[in-house]
Amino acid sequence: MAETLVTIVRRLADGEYCSGEALAELCGISRAAVWKQIERLRQHYGLPVEASQGKGYRLPYPLELLDEDRILAELSPQGRFLLQHLELLFEVDSTNRYLTDARAQGAQGGQACFAEFQSAGRGRRGRPWVSPLAGNIYLSLLWEYPLGPARLSGLSLVAGLAVARTLRRFGARRVGLKWPNDVLWQGRKLAGLLLEVQGEQEGPSQLVLGLGVNLCIPAEAGRDIDQPWVDLREVLGEAEPIPRNLLCAKLLDELLIALAHFEVEGLGPQLEEWQHYDVYFGRPITLRLGDREVAGVHRGIDPSGALILQDQAGEQRLYHGGEVSLRG
Ligand code: BTN
Numbered sequence: 299m300a301e302t303l304v305t306i307v308r309r310l311a312d313g314e315y316c317s318g319e320a321l322a323e324l325c326g327i328s329r330a331a332v333w334k335q336i337e338r339l340r341q342h343y344g345l346p347v348e349a350s351q352g353k354g355y356r357l358p359y360p361l362e363l364l365d366e367d368r369i370l371a372e373l374s375p376q377g378r379f380l381l382q383h384l385e386l387l388f389e390v391d392s393t394n395r396y397l398t399d400a401r402a403q404g405a406q407g408g409q410a411c412f413a414e415f416q417s418a419g420r421g422r423r424g425r426p427w428v429s430p431l432a433g434n435i436y437l438s439l440l441w442e443y444p445l446g447p448a449r450l451s452g453l454s455l456v457a458g459l460a461v462a463r464t465l466r467r468f469g470a471r472r473v474g475l476k477w478p479n480d481v482l483w484q485g486r487k488l489a490g491l492l493l494e495v496q497g498e499q500e501g502p503s504q505l506v507l508g509l510g511v512n513l514c515i516p517a518e519a520g521r522d523i524d525q526p527w528v529d530l531r532e533v534l535g536e537a538e539p540i541p542r543n544l545l546c547a548k549l550l551d552e553l554l555i556a557l558a559h560f561e562v563e564g565l566g567p568q569l570e571e572w573q574h575y576d577v578y579f580g581r582p583i584t585l586r587l588g589d590r591e592v593a594g595v596h597r598g599i600d601p602s603g604a605l606i607l608q609d610q611a612g613e614q615r616l617y618h619g620g621e622v623s624l625r626g
Contacts, residue, residue: 302327304388306335307345307432313360315353343415344430346516359514359531361432362542364412372547380554382408391418393438394494394508400440401504407442410550419510422492423621428522433514434529435546441505441557447495450503451618452565452603453557454479454493457507459568460556461489462575464548465511468540470533474577477596477605477622481511482577485624486528488512507557509549513540566601573598582625583607585617592617593625 302325309316309324318329325332336355339345347355364386373381383405390396390413397411413436419427429436443450458479465473465481465488473483481489489511497503512529520527530540565572573579576598583596585607594607597614604616 303335303339303343306332306339307361308363310347310355310357311361311363311432313357315350315356317354319354321355339431344428344516344519345432346518360539362539363432364414364546365543368543369412369547369550372544373551374555377547377551377554380408380558381410381550382406383410384550385409385411387411387413389413389415389417392416392420392508393436394420394492394506397438397440397506398494401506405440407440407504408554409440410437410554412437412546420492420508421490421510425524426522427490427492427510428515428519429510430516430519433516435509435511435513435542435549437509437546437550437553439505439507439509439550439553439557441507443497443503443505443561444501445503445561446499446501447497447503448499449501450493450495450505450560452601453505453560454491455572455599455603456556456560456565456568457491457493457509457553459572459575460552461491461509461511461549463571464545464552465489465530467548468530468534468545469538470530473533473575475572475575476577477599478603483528483533485577486526488528488530488533505557507553509553511545511549513542513545564601565599565603569599569601578622578624584623584625585620586623587617587620592620596622 318332321332322329336347366386393411393413415431416429416436419429421427458475462473462481479491492508494506514531515529578596585592594609597606597608604618608614
């Protein structure tokens, strides 16, 4: 991202008006050039900058920009020990793609990266992940396991649980999980995880785990999201500012610890807690598997992370993939 744009974003982050003249002076450009940059922030970066005659430009809410020192300071001793390297990027196509490339160039496990903006954020099933500038959390983590990829099937559930648990601690009380790892609030998506695994059949495996959390989605950007969504600002009530760096640190901490524990104990010890968060447990669901659909009652998950579906004849089957939706 061009330095001028970063300077403007930093100057407007307090949510107060700043005149075009002051921005022009700060950046060493003309007022017309400031206006062009503001348009770029709106159109390309999805930042809802407001303009008022005589007052200048402002954001409708203050932004807490990512701050490496603050994130590191809030990690637990265990989290700090597990984290090998932390990177903060202003702009990237996708943090998952970034760490996948880093891995190909020899990066070791334990690396994490946050970004303020993703131009090509990736969601599950090839969907885009709408990633406007500076309001949300886009995090990826690189991890290595001695196990083969097939043994990591419960990992995405463990990761989802770590996220849901952290968000509840931040006051999002009715947050729940939809198998395998969608984080929902009243049926609307609040956060999503994308796990990309490579490896040898017998191990080792390399994992890139990506987490996106909606903290503050501007209305314009929200129109591009193709499923019901919610942001943490709405969940918590708009009056309370979200301590973004603190939340980044706690999510990173929980995920680092969850990834490390998984190698030792798998999903088993967390099954009960997962069920407690499971929003569709005991309810009639449809599981979409490519072009095929199976209907049944959701009877929970097994220790490998598979979904247990009971059909009309009362028989229970395990499913390792597919997309769940509620019936009726
Ligand atoms: C989903 O579809 O539910 C998964 C969304 C995962 C989005 C995150 S944002 C950080 C990381 N980088 C990406 O490109 N995707 C993941």
